[in-house]
Amino acid sequence: MGIEFRHVEKTYPDGAQAVRDISFTVPSHTTTVLLGSSGCGKTTLLRMVNRMVDPTGGQLLIDGEDIAGAEPVRLRRSIGYVMQHSGLLPHRRVIDNVATGLRLNGAARGPARSQAEELLELVGLDPALGRRYPDQLSGGQQQRVGVARGLAGDPNILLMDEPFGAVDPLVRLELQQQMKRLQTELRKTVLLVTHDIEEALSLGDQIILLRPGGEIAQAGTAQELLSAPADDFVARFLGVAQGRRRLRTSAGQDGEWVVTDAEGRPLGVVEAPPGPVHPRADPSGSVPPEDGR
Amino acid sequence: MDWILANTGRIAELTLDHAALSLPAVLAAFLLSVPLAVLANRLRPLREPIVSGTGLLYAVPSLPLFIVLPIILGTGIRDPLNAVAALTLFGMALMVRSAAEALDAVSAEVRLAAAAQGYSSWGRFWTVDLPLAGPAMLAGLRVVSVSTISLATVSAVLGVPSLGSLFTDGFQRGIMESVLAGVVMTVVMALILDLLLVLSGRLLMPWARRRA
Numbered sequence: 001m002g003i004e005f006r007h008v009e010k011t012y013p014d015g016a017q018a019v020r021d022i023s024f025t026v027p028s029h030t031t032t033v034l035l036g037s038s039g040c041g042k043t044t045l046l047r048m049v050n051r052m053v054d055p056t057g058g059q060l061l062i063d064g065e066d067i068a069g070a071e072p073v074r075l076r077r078s079i080g081y082v083m084q085h086s087g088l089l090p091h092r093r094v095i096d097n098v099a100t101g102l103r104l105n106g107a108a109r110g111p112a113r114s115q116a117e118e119l120l121e122l123v124g125l126d127p128a129l130g131r132r133y134p135d136q137l138s139g140g141q142q143q144r145v146g147v148a149r150g151l152a153g154d155p156n157i158l159l160m161d162e163p164f165g166a167v168d169p170l171v172r173l174e175l176q177q178q179m180k181r182l183q184t185e186l187r188k189t190v191l192l193v194t195h196d197i198e199e200a201l202s203l204g205d206q207i208i209l210l211r212p213g214g215e216i217a218q219a220g221t222a223q224e225l226l227s228a229p230a231d232d233f234v235a236r237f238l239g240v241a242q243g244r245r246r247l248r249t250s251a252g253q254d255g256e257w258v259v260t261d262a263e264g265r266p267l268g269v270v271e272a273p274p275g276p277v278h279p280r281a282d283p284s285g286s287v288p289p290e291d292g293r
Numbered sequence: 294m295d296w297i298l299a300n301t302g303r304i305a306e307l308t309l310d311h312a313a314l315s316l317p318a319v320l321a322a323f324l325l326s327v328p329l330a331v332l333a334n335r336l337r338p339l340r341e342p343i344v345s346g347t348g349l350l351y352a353v354p355s356l357p358l359f360i361v362l363p364i365i366l367g368t369g370i371r372d373p374l375n376a377v378a379a380l381t382l383f384g385m386a387l388m389v390r391s392a393a394e395a396l397d398a399v400s401a402e403v404r405l406a407a408a409a410q411g412y413s414s415w416g417r418f419w420t421v422d423l424p425l426a427g428p429a430m431l432a433g434l435r436v437v438s439v440s441t442i443s444l445a446t447v448s449a450v451l452g453v454p455s456l457g458s459l460f461t462d463g464f465q466r467g468i469m470e471s472v473l474a475g476v477v478m479t480v481v482m483a484l485i486l487d488l489l490l491v492l493s494g495r496l497l498m499p500w501a502r503r504r505a
């Protein structure tokens with residue numbers, strides 16, 4: 001179940017081969033991150049799910065059904081989509097932007113609006129902002145509206161294309177944390193695209209790391225990728241090879257454990273002292289690793 | 294001044310004649326141009342023929358056009374319809390390009406986002422593409438409206454009454470006040486229509502004000 005990519009290929013009409021022989025599954029109710037540098041086919045793969053792009057080879061199945069037979073417009077109305085620069089309609093008030101999907105699915109204006117207000121609250125926005133036009137909001141607020149719009153209609157699947165890529169680092173962190181909170185509550189089947197390693201490690205239950213040329217370099221949990229990189233490319237991409245993700249602990253003056261990076265720069269203090277096992281990098285993020293790019 | 298006071302009735306009548314020529318022409322130019330612009334925007338190979346082709350209409354000298362049109366339309370040489378048709382064509386020469394460029398300028402990202410929300414192709418055209426192209430189309434329409442009102446004076450040469458008749462009469466009979474009245478009324482009409490267009494733009498596109 002979930003979303004299954006089976007030997008998917010895409011060659012654009014101009015001859016550019018964006019992805020080749022990609023197979024992976026996004027299990028239901030979990031977050032899968034497509035990670036890779038620019039141009040390696042992440043957006044192409046994401047857009048296949050709601051048929052904004054059709055594969056030139058292979059199959060894509062949602063809950064076991066090949067979507068090649070699905071009507072694109074209807075399919076898109078059942079899937080949430082969030083993109084980098086919010087993509088909000090500049091001529092519609094925020095509230096109506098959020099309500100768009102509900103209206104397209106046949107909801108009357110009144111109920112759609114009140115549902116949209118609840119969604120604004122859900123993503124941490126004052127519903128009073130709903131009366132504004134998108135360009136009257138900050139970039140971070142616009143992204144929140146984008147997320148609210150993606151969640152409208154309670155879709156099972158949420159597609160996110162670098163959803164927090166265009167906001168400043170502090171706001172990005174806030175949005176990522178909120179996304180995590182939301183996801184524990186809503187348990188959508190999420191496919192999220194990013195080139196940000198930290199984001200992938202922090203949000204992805206599963207990470208699909210792509211290499212240039214549109215192939216999968218490695219797929220697995222953050223833990224698996226960090227502890228057993230499949231090859232040199234993966235190790236270098238994640239910064240494991242250069243030791244950037246190796247952390248050390250040493251005893252501090254008052255007997256507490258101080259965590260340092262590979263160069264010995266202190267990063268923080270361990271609250272519970274490590275047990276007898278030799279302490280190593282914790283990919284779950286309880287110790288924030290140094291920016292790995 | 295005396296002449297003007299003595300002829301207010303005629304000036305008012307010619308002003309109405311002038312409006313009856315130019316307003317339908319502005320409206321027709323707009324309504325005919327938008328579908329052509331949509332075609333140019335959607336079917337790339339047709340873009341240049343449509344946009345440049347209609348643009349060339351502007352190069353047609355106006356007087357011969359006024360004379361040829363009755364033959365094509367089967368109307369009488371003094372029929373106001375000729376003037377309306379000619380003015381419409383000149384309006385289209387400006388409006389098609391302007392509308393096509395307005396549609397081209399709609400943000401690809403916003404269009405993509407709308408498609409991803411599940412707008413059908415036509416639904417998106419009416420609710421996203423057209424409104425977002427609106428401000429730029431309005432800018433084009435304002436140019437067309439001013440130029441049409443000014444160009445409509447030429448009809449007087451062909452014996453179709455308009456504010457231009459105040460020029461022809463005035464020159465023939467050496468009445469400067471008549472010429473002056475013609476000029477002032479033409480400018481005033483152009484300004485009023487322009488104001489109306491700006492106001493309806495504000496009403497129809499309240500979101501566009503801060504962005505312009």
Ligand SMILES: Nc1ncnc2c1ncn2[C@@H]1O[C@H](COP(=O)(O)OP(=O)(O)O)[C@@H](O)[C@H]1O
Pocket residue numbers: 012013014016017018036037038039040041042043044045
């Ligand atoms: N519409 C398109 N037409 C032709 N080539 C495209 C198109 N979209 C993407 N590509 C190409 O496909 C490759 C992958 O693009 P994309 O999926 O956008 O990558 P990413 O999202 O990882 O940056 C790139 O080389 C890009 O130039």
Ligand SMILES: [Mg+2]
Pocket residue numbers: 042043044
């Ligand atoms: Mg991309």
